[in-house]
Amino acid sequence: METNTAHLTKDGIRLYQADDFAGMAKAGALAAQILDNIAEHVVPGQTTGELDRLITQWVDEAGAVSATIGYKGYQHASCISVNHVVCHGIPGDKKLKDGDILNIDVTVIVDGWFGDTSRMYVAGNLPRKAERLIQVTHDALMKGIEAAKPGNTFGDIGHAIQLYAESHRMSVVRDFCGHGLGRVFHAPPNVLHYGRPGTGAVLEEGMFFTIEPMINLGRPETKVLGDDWTAVTRDKSLSAQFEHSIGITADGCEIFTLSPGGTFHPTYG
Ligand code: MF3
Numbered sequence: 001m002e003t004n005t006a007h008l009t010k011d012g013i014r015l016y017q018a019d020d021f022a023g024m025a026k027a028g029a030l031a032a033q034i035l036d037n038i039a040e041h042v043v044p045g046q047t048t049g050e051l052d053r054l055i056t057q058w059v060d061e062a063g064a065v066s067a068t069i070g071y072k073g074y075q076h077a078s079c080i081s082v083n084h085v086v087c088h089g090i091p092g093d094k095k096l097k098d099g100d101i102l103n104i105d106v107t108v109i110v111d112g113w114f115g116d117t118s119r120m121y122v123a124g125n126l127p128r129k130a131e132r133l134i135q136v137t138h139d140a141l142m143k144g145i146e147a148a149k150p151g152n153t154f155g156d157i158g159h160a161i162q163l164y165a166e167s168h169r170m171s172v173v174r175d176f177c178g179h180g181l182g183r184v185f186h187a188p189p190n191v192l193h194y195g196r197p198g199t200g201a202v203l204e205e206g207m208f209f210t211i212e213p214m215i216n217l218g219r220p221e222t223k224v225l226g227d228d229w230t231a232v233t234r235d236k237s238l239s240a241q242f243e244h245s246i247g248i249t250a251d252g253c254e255i256f257t258l259s260p261g262g263t264f265h266p267t268y269g
């Protein structure tokens with residue numbers, strides 16, 4: 001619960017101050033650096049549990065705190081979602097196979113600020129259909145980020161993402177969304193990855209939130225497995241996701257979770 005209402009919009013969205021951008025940039029940079037560092041470890045035969053163990057160690061070595069360990073009972077420093085897993089995949093003993101695609105999602109807390117980012121990786125050779133899905137999902141996130149500027153609405157962001165994904169005959173997951181963050185992990189608003197232009201709250205300088213579209217090759221419906229976390233596509237089609245944490249500036253936005261090594265997209269680096 002937000003206790004100080006001094007900087008809340010009428011939609012209950014907190015507006016942060018100019019000084020607060022530096023805190024978010026530091027947290028975002030650590031999360032992004034960890035995602036850069038994990039890339040060389042994503043190989044066939046590797047387990048997702050070992051990847052999470054490395055991430056846990058690096059968060060610790062940086063003197064930061066994992067936002068996900070202990071969050072609603074979750075016990076890992078990352079979510080690792082392989083192939084038809086949409087999000088919230090739990091790291092474990094299963095070995096990656098050649099051609100598997102996976103999203104790794106890391107949220108760290110640095111000096112009280114939350115940095116939340118995820119991106120796609122491939123173990124071994126990238127199958128053609130998966131390559132298309134990853135490209136479209138990455139570009140859909142970037143379309144959403146282009147729409148993230150003062151005066152636009154959250155509906156404009158969702159619409160840009162939906163239009164792009166559906167024009168490539170892929171579908172947007174409706175069951176999960178982006179979120180406000182800052183000194184908390186999840187805050188208003190829900191950032192939908194679909195929508196109509198001009199609807200929803202108006203974007204204002206100082207809003208901090210994530211955009212994290214999940215795009216499927218098949219239908220958009222998901223279900224959560226018996227572990228109460230793992231969300232999968234109902235039709236077992238491949239799913240991909242990219243996530244950035246951003247802050248609205250006077251004329252656009254600052255991406256807090258840019259890859260220090262320029263390897264956000266798996267085939268760029
Ligand atoms: N990082 C995820 C997000 O983008 C949330 C993961 S919560 C967990 O919002 F408990 F599943 F780790």
Ligand code: CO
Nearest residue numbers: 116210212243
């Ligand atoms: Co998030």
Ligand code: CO
Nearest residue numbers: 105116117243
């Ligand atoms: Co995340």
